[in-house]
Amino acid sequence: MTLFLSNFFQKKVYKTKCxxxxxxxxxxxxxxxxxxxxxxxTAKYIxxxxxxxxxxxxxxxxxxxxxxxxxxxxxEKDFHLSENKLAIQVEIELDRSKxxxxxxRLIYLLEHELAEFEHIILTNSGEKNAIKVxxxxxxxxxxxxxxxxxxxxxxxxxxxxxxxxxxxxKSRYKKNEYLMIGDSLYHDIIPAKKFGFxxxxxxxxxxxxxxxxxxxxxxxxxxxxxxxxxx
Numbered sequence: 001m002t003l004f005l006s007n008f009f010q011k012k013v014y015k016t017k018c019x020x021x022x023x024x025x026x027x028x029x030x031x032x033x034x035x036x037x038x039x040x041x042t043a044k045y046i047x048x049x050x051x052x053x054x055x056x057x058x059x060x061x062x063x064x065x066x067x068x069x070x071x072x073x074x075x076e077k078d079f080h081l082s083e084n085k086l087a088i089q090v091e092i093e094l095d096r097s098k099x100x101x102x103x104x105r106l107i108y109l110l111e112h113e114l115a116e117f118e119h120i121i122l123t124n125s126g127e128k129n130a131i132k133v134x135x136x137x138x139x140x141x142x143x144x145x146x147x148x149x150x151x152x153x154x155x156x157x158x159x160x161x162x163x164x165x166x167x168x169x170k171s172r173y174k175k176n177e178y179l180m181i182g183d184s185l186y187h188d189i190i191p192a193k194k195f196g197f198x199x200x201x202x203x204x205x206x207x208x209x210x211x212x213x214x215x216x217x218x219x220x221x222x223x224x225x226x227x228x229x230x231x
Contacts, residue, residue: 016198016228017173018118021144022158022182023125023133024096026202026221027106031099038090042071045089046079070186084155091126091150102138105222110143113225121147122167122180124157124187146170158184159191168195179228181221189213200224 021027024034039061046057057079064074072083110119123130127149131141141147148166156162168175175196182188183202190213193199201214202221211217218227 015177016117016179017177018120018171018179019114020120020122020167020178020180020192020197022180022184022188023121023123023130025183026181026188027139028100028103028133028137029204033099034094034096037094038071041090041093042075042086045086046075046081049081050079052079070184073186084157087124087150087157088126091129094129095132096125096129097132097136100133100136102136104138107138109222109225110139114228118171118173119144120167120170121149122158122163123147123149124153125149127151158187161191161195164192164195164197179216181224185211185213 024030043054043057043061046052047054060078061071061074064071064078069077072086075081075086076083121130121134121144125133127147130147130149134141146167148163148170150157153160153163153166156166158164164180167178171178176198178197179200180188180192180197181200181202182192185201189199189201189211193213193215198215199213200216200218201211202219203211203217204219216227218224
């Protein structure tokens with residue numbers, strides 16, 4: 001009986017106190033339209049800052065994507081350009097909100113099922129666009145204790161560890177009481193793990209639900225409530 005009560009109350013105590021949310025690809029799935037626009041903006045950014053022609057740029061981008069590199073990694077690795085400046089250019093030219101719909105199930109998850117946790121947004125998007133996307137999804141700004149964006153981070157966007165330091169400075173918990181939730185191993189999971197946060201990788205490839213970098217791997221944020229109770 002004593003063991004049963006001990007196990008019961010143990011399940012009710014959450015080690016995680018604060019959930020850190022990426023937005024793009026995490027709180028909503030990136031559509032083909034968003035991906036295509038980002039590729040076009042990236043190609044234009046490269047052409048404007050190098051002597052390369054589109055005939056050279058496009059195959060290099062395709063090759064990098066096949067190697068599972070992000071667009072930011074491609075511009076830095078293959079063209080020696082700034083990922084940060086690319087992020088700024090994407091914010092100027094891309095309106096992701098036009099591809100996004102209201103998500104009632106996600107709203108209920110954050111407002112009710114995960115209401116006991118503190119919530120923080122950590123995104124490489126600009127504040128104006130981040131708020132616009134959250135509004136389109138149907139998530140109220142005041143659900144989140146802090147919204148940390150490109151405007152705050154400046155040159156220290158993810159995967160810089162300074163981005164995670166910015167989160168850590170704004171709350172009062174131990175590092176292992178934070179859970180970084182994101183869809184990018186490169187931008188979200190690996191650096192958050194290195195910083196000392198626990199990590200949840202949102203990966204909809206159901207054939208690949210294991211990762212040495214992630215403490216938890218799920219195909220959708222909508223499954224988080226069921227998994228976090230035993231995490």
